[in-house]
Amino acid sequence: MTAPARAFEGMKAIDGTGDSAVLTELMAAVGRNARAAARALARAPAEQKNRALSAMAKAIRASKAAILAANAEDIAQARNSGMTGAMLDRLALTEKNIEGIAAGIEVVRDLTDPVGAVMDSWTRPNGLTIERVREPLGVVGIIYESRPNVTADAGALCLKAGNAAILRGGSDSTHSSRAIHACLVQGLRDANLPEAAIQLVPTRDRDAVGLMLTGLDGNIDVIVPRGGKGLVARVQLEARVPVFAHLEGVNHVYVDKAADLAMAKAIVLNAKMRRTGVCGAAETLLVDRAAASTHLKPLIDMLIDAGCEIRGDDAVQAADKRVKAASDDDWKTEYLDAIITAGVVNGVDDAIDHIERYGSHHTDAIVTADQAAAEKFLAQVDSAIVLHNASTQFADGGEFGFGAEIGIATGRLHARGPVGAEQLTTFKYRIRGTGQTRP
């Protein structure tokens, strides 16, 4: 048995037993194995990584029955422990989901390999040529909750960018994640890549998360949490390594006085109601006071007709009796539901100030035909994504053309916005000379 396989079997055996000394030792081994794998991956040609990704997709398809059986076990346990509808939905896999997982791996395979790309190059007066070249980040730790497909999505994307992945799935999806992980390992083996390139760590023992957050002796370069606010907040608070995460998307649509009403209605409806549970969903509607008399009531009617609850300031409440009063907290709330906070502001400057005060620097949009107002909004709103005349629901790596994403980052360092393969790389400087020395 290989070292990573031994570590994996060891962890499976102790998972949930609370044996923290053994866990600590095994997790340290996971870190070392990941670092060694990352070194090998950094040198692996695109073709070899792609061969592994093809083999992974193939293995997933060939293992449909096994994955479904593992998933049935998870579902049964979840039901026994009283899991509710939405969470059960996230956990449940169907044949179609599994085909989607395999196809998703192939989408990642077909992306351009970011590693080795020359981002910039120039020649100095002394004849030195300097290139800035993309390199893998190293080892990426991913901590996620019930969706078992993240096992494959995150593993594949990390591999594409030449990174080793340490995956920590939710305890609810233990069996499903292990079954999917086995297919990924099969793919790595088929392409002669190290098995430790994608490792799965104990899902039941909460200490495993704590150990990952310490960085495993410098063997994790970045951590990506994927899940609810509780998880993300814990990771952001405790991690001793950099984190790519967004805590929440308190996203705004500002309807300017120069907004075309039909366009504003289409964008507001889509931004709020297309899918209310995604991080790019709008949570606050701001309407320019100068357009309130013409635009506010139609927007309110449209939202309420679509089944959206509105919590408004005085002006919005005055416009329609069905509007509830917004509390101070509502302006900062990510509902992820068919609820919106709505207010009237005094033009684009006031809208920008409001967003600065209450927003979460995720995604914000302006609807206007006034180019100057649009440019001001795009320049001054300090969010990862700012849009003019488009829905906030475009906040998505796929919609950006990234092919796949591991999440959306609202931090300011390294990755901001959708985190795709390119964002999972770093760079180095490659300098070529002819014997130059520094005077």
Added chain:
Amino acid sequence: MTAPARAFEGMKAIDGTGDSAVLTELMAAVGRNARAAARALARAPAEQKNRALSAMAKAIRASKAAILAANAEDIAQARNSGMTGAMLDRLALTEKNIEGIAAGIEVVRDLTDPVGAVMDSWTRPNGLTIERVREPLGVVGIIYESRPNVTADAGALCLKAGNAAILRGGSDSTHSSRAIHACLVQGLRDANLPEAAIQLVPTRDRDAVGLMLTGLDGNIDVIVPRGGKGLVARVQLEARVPVFAHLEGVNHVYVDKAADLAMAKAIVLNAKMRRTGVCGAAETLLVDRAAASTHLKPLIDMLIDAGCEIRGDDAVQAADKRVKAASDDDWKTEYLDAIITAGVVNGVDDAIDHIERYGSHHTDAIVTADQAAAEKFLAQVDSAIVLHNASTQFADGGEFGFGAEIGIATGRLHARGPVGAEQLTTFKYRIRGTGQTRP
């Protein structure tokens, strides 16, 4: 008096008194003032920032006498407390140094403004145009030791990139830093920029550093330590915000069998001896076994003639009796002195493995006429800067053409290598549509 000026006067008054409650409160105010200033700076046009930089340089020149007087006070105190030669040298300012500080600010002024630059843009099939645009990082904390010129260098570079700076100089240079800081504030005022764009915090109270490392309630986005290993290690260990730093530069020159001897001699001599105290100085020489019979002895003779002590492995010791035995620690040591560790390796693969094992991922060079060996080294050595046929002492923002740098980063995230104005920015996505909604 403005709020930042009040905070500054308050901190001056309590600095060194150990009044930690007041310090905590004042530091929190510094953070809030910095964030507010950063927002204003992010919107400031290049011309206004440049006007401030010009005014700062002018104020520095006009205040030569005051700065020298302040510096004399620092020097007297340092002498009293028994400071030694090299440290005193770093602390001492001359008229020429002060002119250099003013000229350095003008160099920064004349750099291209990185803010607002479009890094990338593309159009999606649905007609959305997406741009990735450079934005300021926000608030940068700089923690440095005795060199008072860092006050101006760091403050100017942060301003150029649209960032607010919170500066924490060394206690030894308190008076000098305050005198220089007063000139920077004068420049900000002259250009109608917020004074809190560059704030100086207590230099005597070690708690001020600890408070900065907490991030001041989210009001510091990144910390840059500049100083000795003790400082950098403490910052890396304790910081709860991202850090751009290098702990040490254990840099290698590998002389391949296909190296031209004259070129190898010139590069090794320059890499080691041009300036031994800089982070780009070579600390280890590796010679290919296949070239040892022809290249090793001349390299040893040259280094010893130049006054360099050599600590070697068995092969290097065998080549010259003056070579001392290298301990295991020597291979990992950044001497910053006229000492080098030297060893014989079995070709480029062995050299790469050695650098991976003992290096610090800073700057490493290969000397060879063999293009394949060079490309392998450039691809596989995992350092911020890798060079072919050039001296490691080119590891410097100025030599890269960045105009100025705030340091060299060996971390993998966001900034790697020289940290210039561009590296002190982040980006956002600006999306322009014509009413697009997501299907």
